[in-house]
Amino acid sequence: MKRVLITGAAGFLGSHLCERFLNENFFVIGMDNFITGSSKNIDLFKNHNNFEFIEHDVSKYIQINGDLDYILHFASPASPIDYLKIPIQTLKVGSLGTHNLLGLAKSKKATILVASTSEVYGDPLVHPQNESYFGNVNPIGPRGVYDEAKRFQEAITMAYHRFHNLDTKIVRIFNTYGPRMRLNDGRVLPAFIGQSLRNEDLTIFGDGSQTRSFCYVDDLIEGIYRLLQSDYNYPVNIGNPNEITIKDFANEIIKLSGSSHKVIFKDLPENDPLKRKPDIDLAKKILDWEPKIQRIEGLKLTYDYFCSLSDEELNKKDHQNFESYNNYK
Numbered sequence: 001m002k003r004v005l006i007t008g009a010a011g012f013l014g015s016h017l018c019e020r021f022l023n024e025n026f027f028v029i030g031m032d033n034f035i036t037g038s039s040k041n042i043d044l045f046k047n048h049n050n051f052e053f054i055e056h057d058v059s060k061y062i063q064i065n066g067d068l069d070y071i072l073h074f075a076s077p078a079s080p081i082d083y084l085k086i087p088i089q090t091l092k093v094g095s096l097g098t099h100n101l102l103g104l105a106k107s108k109k110a111t112i113l114v115a116s117t118s119e120v121y122g123d124p125l126v127h128p129q130n131e132s133y134f135g136n137v138n139p140i141g142p143r144g145v146y147d148e149a150k151r152f153q154e155a156i157t158m159a160y161h162r163f164h165n166l167d168t169k170i171v172r173i174f175n176t177y178g179p180r181m182r183l184n185d186g187r188v189l190p191a192f193i194g195q196s197l198r199n200e201d202l203t204i205f206g207d208g209s210q211t212r213s214f215c216y217v218d219d220l221i222e223g224i225y226r227l228l229q230s231d232y233n234y235p236v237n238i239g240n241p242n243e244i245t246i247k248d249f250a251n252e253i254i255k256l257s258g259s260s261h262k263v264i265f266k267d268l269p270e271n272d273p274l275k276r277k278p279d280i281d282l283a284k285k286i287l288d289w290e291p292k293i294q295r296i297e298g299l300k301l302t303y304d305y306f307c308s309l310s311d312e313e314l315n316k317k318d319h320q321n322f323e324s325y326n327n328y329k
Ligand code: NAD
Pocket: 007, 008, 009, 010, 011, 012, 013, 014, 031, 032, 033, 034, 035, 036, 037, 038, 056, 057, 058, 059, 073, 074, 075, 076, 077, 078, 079, 093, 097, 115, 116, 117, 118, 172, 173, 174, 175, 176, 177, 181, 182
């Protein structure tokens, strides 16, 4: 049985990866320190015979007994509000954490895949973004703690590949959504759905003309699974190119909820990318992958998940009081 270590296992994407690899008959070791994740996300499989969980901060030395065939490094705050609240941990998990995991992969002769992001393109001057674009990132802006940690992550991963011949993969993930996101993590989809379920106005940052392209989680996981099996070692975009303005997105959520909520406008956060859309030609070519789930279907699945949460979870106040993350300047 192949053995895989998945960091960030108690988070949104990590928990879906654990589930997928268990279904593919892997022995899965999940690792997390719960800084933005939830033990509820691993409840589904914590008693599975082929699953082991280790509570650990990956920015500190990592000890794993036994062999490892694969490592998937997904530990990192991912929501802008999360990484602005814990900037040093964000920088550390992308740099020191990645270094530890690359060292572990080298010692175990394992293949490692690291979770990079469309944020390496910053506020892009090229549209849509393809993998050869170097990006437009402000290193000292509020988002720099995440963007530069991820850019360092890519650099050190390629250095281990080139210098140590390590089998490495880099996935550049574009905005992904689905069940098990934290309702109050501040990202736009849980923010809008949470507001609609609490009968609040939906908060649009800026005038809502900025765009994002949202990918349903099952499509992303399939792309990652294929990339891991491939022999490609350079970054690959995985995302859904169906682009939408945030204002139209808010209206889609309002329509889905069948309510008559209003939208209200708040300041646009500093360095908030104005456009984002993946060019996925490379993934199509080398992985024979493209997303299958339309937004209307994915949003319905996600909305139903959030509807199933308890009132206590719905009313948790972690981020709802923030005007926008400009408060963290
Ligand atoms: P998430 O916040 O739901 O999950 C991240 C998990 O990592 C959490 O469970 C958290 O507790 C854990 N973690 C953070 N720091 C840690 C540390 N030092 N040691 C151990 N565990 C730690 O976020 P997510 O959306 O699941 O994102 C997962 C990964 O995918 C991140 O690396 C993120 O940068 C990347 N990514 C996600 C998206 C997206 O749209 N969801 C987009 C681009 C990139």
